[in-house]
Amino acid sequence: MAETVTQVSALAHVQSYHERSKHRLGAYAAGPETLDWDAQPDPFRRFAGAPLTPLPLDAAEESIGWNQLFEPGREARSANLAQIGRLFELSFALSAWKELGPDRWALRINPSSGNLHPTEVYLVTQGLPDLTDGVYHYAPKEHALELRAAFDGPATAPRLLVGFSSIHWREAWKYGERAFRYCQLDMGHAIGALRYAAALLGWRVRELGLGHVELAALMGLDRAGDFLHAEGEEDEAVFELCFEAINTPPLDLPEVLAGASWFGQANRLDAHPMYRWPVIDAVAQASRRLTAKPTPALPAQARRTLLPSSTAKASQLIRQRRSAQRFDRSARTHTATLWPLLTALMPAGQLPWDMGQDGAQVHAVLFAHRVDGLAPGAYLLPRNITAQARLQAALPQLTWKPVDRCPADIPLVELAPNPALAGTLRALSCHQAIAADAVFVIALLAELPSIKSEQAWLYSDRLREAGLIGQVLYLEAEAAGLRGTGIGCFFDDPVRELLGLGAPGTEAWQVLYHFSVGLPVADARIASTPPYPEPRP
Numbered sequence: 420m421a422e423t424v425t426q427v428s429a430l431a432h433v434q435s436y437h438e439r440s441k442h443r444l445g446a447y448a449a450g451p452e453t454l455d456w457d458a459q460p461d462p463f464r465r466f467a468g469a470p471l472t473p474l475p476l477d478a479a480e481e482s483i484g485w486n487q488l489f490e491p492g493r494e495a496r497s498a499n500l501a502q503i504g505r506l507f508e509l510s511f512a513l514s515a516w517k518e519l520g521p522d523r524w525a526l527r528i529n530p531s532s533g534n535l536h537p538t539e540v541y542l543v544t545q546g547l548p549d550l551t552d553g554v555y556h557y558a559p560k561e562h563a564l565e566l567r568a569a570f571d572g573p574a575t576a577p578r579l580l581v582g583f584s585s586i587h588w589r590e591a592w593k594y595g596e597r598a599f600r601y602c603q604l605d606m607g608h609a610i611g612a613l614r615y616a617a618a619l620l621g622w623r624v625r626e627l628g629l630g631h632v633e634l635a636a637l638m639g640l641d642r643a644g645d646f647l648h649a650e651g652e653e654d655e656a657v658f659e660l661c662f663e664a665i666n667t668p669p670l671d672l673p674e675v676l677a678g679a680s681w682f683g684q685a686n687r688l689d690a691h692p693m694y695r696w697p698v699i700d701a702v703a704q705a706s707r708r709l710t711a712k713p714t715p716a717l718p719a720q721a722r723r724t725l726l727p728s729s730t731a732k733a734s735q736l737i738r739q740r741r742s743a744q745r746f747d748r749s750a751r752t753h754t755a756t757l758w759p760l761l762t763a764l765m766p767a768g769q770l771p772w773d774m775g776q777d778g779a780q781v782h783a784v785l786f787a788h789r790v791d792g793l794a795p796g797a798y799l800l801p802r803n804i805t806a807q808a809r810l811q812a813a814l815p816q817l818t819w820k821p822v823d824r825c826p827a828d829i830p831l832v833e834l835a836p837n838p839a840l841a842g843t844l845r846a847l848s849c850h851q852a853i854a855a856d857a858v859f860v861i862a863l864l865a866e867l868p869s870i871k872s873e874q875a876w877l878y879s880d881r882l883r884e885a886g887l888i889g890q891v892l893y894l895e896a897e898a899a900g901l902r903g904t905g906i907g908c909f910f911d912d913p914v915r916e917l918l919g920l921g922a923p924g925t926e927a928w929q930v931l932y933h934f935s936v937g938l939p940v941a942d943a944r945i946a947s948t949p950p951y952p953e954p955r956p
């Protein structure tokens with residue numbers, strides 16, 4: 420009984436958070452009124468006193484083609500330090516340093532709202548030939564592993580886990596109350612970055628269904644003494660990398676941690692924090708998964724039906740990914756480019772929809788601005804079959820017309836033809852030109868968990884799924900010779916109303932993320948230098 424009451428209040432909490440963190444035409448969600456960029460929290464967490472192991476930097480040598488990543492059953496490489504170096508170099512490392520006037524900032528392989536990077540990455544290893552069994556924190560600026568805990572146990576079969584946490588303050592510092600959403604979207608991007616890099620090594624990935632207490636213990640985030648005077652980290656998720664046998668023995672966490680010796684003191688990221696926005700802590704707490712869920716069995720991998728015409732190397736596309744800051748507004752694309760990109764979003768057991776995720780709960784509304792072969796207007800790509808029926812029942816006034824000449828495995832339907840959508844999309848995406856100058860924009864829509872049936876932690880799950888779709892779009896845009904940009908800033912209810920979701924009974928359907936794709940225009944004023952001084956063997 421007590422548990423039901425807690426779940427109901429947790430659900431009420433996440434629902435009220437989602438409402439109050441909406442941007443409205445008359446007022447943005449609560450956030451700081453001015454920003455002192457010199458006081459930005461440090462984007463790099465370090466643990467003073469933790470032994471450091473530099474990782475090799477040689478991912479440029481990876482020659483596997485982008486399209487080869489989608490071939491099921493590729494041989495898995497053995498897990499060792501060199502492959503861990505590649506895994507991280509192609510997922511969470513720096514990708515470049517940028518300079519404009521007196522400002523210098525790092526970009527990373529994974530994108531992040533506002534380039535604020537709230538996500539921290541941990542590695543847990545056992546039984547590897549050249550790395551002490553233990554818990555490591557990944558330091559992206561150094562591309563090195565900080566040993567947080569060494570395990571003292573008997574030899575085991577190789578095991579590799581990658582864990583994630585969020586430092587909400589990094590994001591809340593700039594974005595105020597909406598920041599929790601951005602941290603979860605960033606988590607989805609990070610999960611995608613991990614999945615693609617692991618695929619390059621022939622490894623599969625699945626989420627370990629640990630609850631909040633176990634997650635925090637595994638990453639050492641519950642060790643208050645190691646975070647004295649430093650910002651805490653919220654545990655998010657842990658993923659297992661499957662490289663030898665899919666059925667690695669279950670993790671016996673108390674046994675693994677029993678003989679652990681811990682090292683390191685977290686650095687303080689903000690010397691003068693002006694902490695506000697207690698609603699972020701409250702929603703983070705409400706959306707924790709308190710009990711474990713079963714770790715999914717890995718499904719058989721499916722071959723992708725339509726591939727981009729790209730001959731690029733996967734490592735090249737992953738390393739060159741950037742957010743476009745401006746698009747060429749005269750550019751057009753073609754359905755021959757769009758169709759493979761849309762198949763990549765379908766959860767047909769292909770990369771990255773092969774981690775045993777529960778169903779596809781986030782759906783894409785395509786706003787085609789300039790796509791030859793597709794009339795300008797709004798289209799729906801339902802990612803599971805029942806969602807279309809539910810949406811159709813909610814929105815009978817729309818066209819619901821199948822799209823001519825669309826490949827059979829892309830269930831795209833026309834919602835409303837409209838040649839004038841680009842200007843509307845710009846206005847509704849916080850007046851950002853990238854939403855109008857793109858060749859197309861995708862809005863991601865989901866039914867949020869309802870009080871009757873579901874659990875509060877599904878709120879984070881939906882946002883992460885939207886972020887993972889965003890990561891697919893970033894990489895597929897590069898493979899198509901275009902470029903993408905995530906758009907977290909949009910006016911929530913006006914977008915819903917544009918789709919016809921303003922009527923009573925449709926409240927559960929909410930828009931979680933926008934994503935624009937177009938032909939980028941480079942900003943010649945910004946200088947770029949390599950991410951690390953020189954290659955490392």
Ligand SMILES: Cc1cc2nc3c(=O)[nH]c(=O)nc-3n(C[C@H](O)[C@H](O)[C@H](O)COP(=O)(O)O)c2cc1C
Pocket residue numbers: 526527528529530531532533534535601604605608740741742743744851853904905906907908
């Ligand atoms: C969740 C999310 C939301 C974002 N929202 C916006 C946005 O509203 N407008 C924008 O211009 N860029 C947006 N971006 C792009 C980021 O600013 C960009 O990822 C960051 O500056 C790092 O640059 P990079 O992607 O080139 O590495 C968003 C990115 C993410 C992941």
